[in-house]
Structures are given as C-alpha cells and as structure tokens.
Amino acid sequence: MAKIVVINGTPSLVSRINAVIEYAEADLSGRGFEVERINVAELPPEDLIHTKFESEHIVKANGLVAEADAVIVVSPVYKASYTGVLKTFLDLIPQKGLAGKIILPLFMGGSLAHLLTIDYALKPVLSALGARHILGGVYTVDSQVVRGDQGEVAIAEELKLRLNSVLEELAEETAHKAARKEQL
Numbered sequence: 001m002a003k004i005v006v007i008n009g010t011p012s013l014v015s016r017i018n019a020v021i022e023y024a025e026a027d028l029s030g031r032g033f034e035v036e037r038i039n040v041a042e043l044p045p046e047d048l049i050h051t052k053f054e055s056e057h058i059v060k061a062n063g064l065v066a067e068a069d070a071v072i073v074v075s076p077v078y079k080a081s082y083t084g085v086l087k088t089f090l091d092l093i094p095q096k097g098l099a100g101k102i103i104l105p106l107f108m109g110g111s112l113a114h115l116l117t118i119d120y121a122l123k124p125v126l127s128a129l130g131a132r133h134i135l136g137g138v139y140t141v142d143s144q145v146v147r148g149d150q151g152e153v154a155i156a157e158e159l160k161l162r163l164n165s166v167l168e169e170l171a172e173e174t175a176h177k178a179a180r181k182e183q184l
Contacts, residue, residue: 002178004028004170005068006037009075009086013041016145017076017108019153020138020163024072024106027167033174036064040089048088058092065093069181070102070174073122076142077109081121090125099130102177104170105137106163108145115139135169138162 006025010017025035038061040048047055065071075082103126105118118137126134144156155163 001034002069002174003034003067004070005064006072008039009083011041011085019145020106021074031171040085069177072104074106077107077114077117080114093129096130102173103131103134107139108142110142138166
C-alpha cells in the first residue's frame with residue numbers, strides 16, 4: 001500500500017487550514033492510501049529550535065517522511081512566506097530526504113497577494129532537499145474556509161473542485177510510483 005505523509009506546518013492546531021488537511025486525508029484514505037500526519041507544532045520546540053537531529057521525536061517524524069511515497073506540505077502564509085514552524089522542521093529533514101517523493105503543497109493565505117509563495121519561497125527549499133516531482137499545489141485564501149457558529153467548518157465548492165483535481169493527480173502519480181516500485 002502506498003504511503004502519504006502530511007507535514008502540517010501551521011503553528012495552531014485550530015487553524016482553518018486543518019479542514020483542508022482533513023479533506024485531503026479523507027479523500028486519499030478513501031482511495032486506499034495509508035495517510036500519516038506530522039503536526040510540526042506538536043514536536044518538542046527545543047528539538048526544532050536547537051536542530052536536534054537525534055531526538056526520538058525528530059527521528060520518528062523523519063522516518064515517516066522516509067517511508068512515504070508522497071508528501072503533502074501544508075502551511076498558512078505569514079509575512080509572504082510559509083511558517084517558521086514549517087521551516088524549522090524542513091531544516092531537520094536529511095539533505096536528500098525528499099528525493100524520489102511526489103510533493104503536493106497546500107497553502108492558505110489572507111489574500112491572493114501571496115499566490116506565488118509556493119513557487120518562490122517553498123519550492124527552492126524542497127528542491128534543496130532533493131524533491132524533483134513537485135505538483136502545482138493549491139493556494140487558497142482563508143475566506144474559502146469558513147468557521148460556523150457551532151465551530152463547524154465549511155469549504156467553498158470552488159476550493160473543493162481544485163482540491164479534488166490535485167488530489168486525483170497525486171493519487172494517480174503515487175499509485176503509478178508504487179506500482180513501479182513493486183515491479184522492481
């Protein structure tokens with residue numbers, strides 16, 4: 001079974017972007033993929049800040065990345081870039097730790113002004129980590145994920161359509177990669 005890991009780079013576990021993550025996880029699990037999530041904000045801060053490569057938490061998280069066929073990188077956009085929380089974890093992934101992985105970025109910002117954050121801020125770092133197969137990803141504005149009075153979250157239909165399209169592409173590419181791996 002092909003494995004997909006989600007690296008959640010939001011510092012807040014109550015962020016609206018979690019609805020996007022849950023949507024993606026449900027879709028991919030429904031297609032038969034094994035999906036794991038790394039909530040970077042739940043990793044020990046001292047391990048992240050002091051780059052403790054040998055920390056059991058970091059070793060475990062990096063193990064999930066190493067075993068994955070595909071990696072979904074998720075972050076809200078702050079100050080025209082992805083979060084510092086995400087960057088601290090990316091700095092702990094081994095130098096070629098994303099080599100051979102299919103990568104799907106999912107970003108959310110307050111406006112379309114930072115639409116190119118994935119291309120100009122994230123992709124160079126992913127490339128430095130060995131990623132060569134980076135899908136186009138989805139950048140959404142936070143107004144497309146609305147929290148209701150009872151705490152429920154609704155995703156705009158237009159965003160669901162874009163997510164469905166990119167998740168279909170990820171599923172096809174990952175299944176194809178897993179099939180090739182089994183043939184070897």
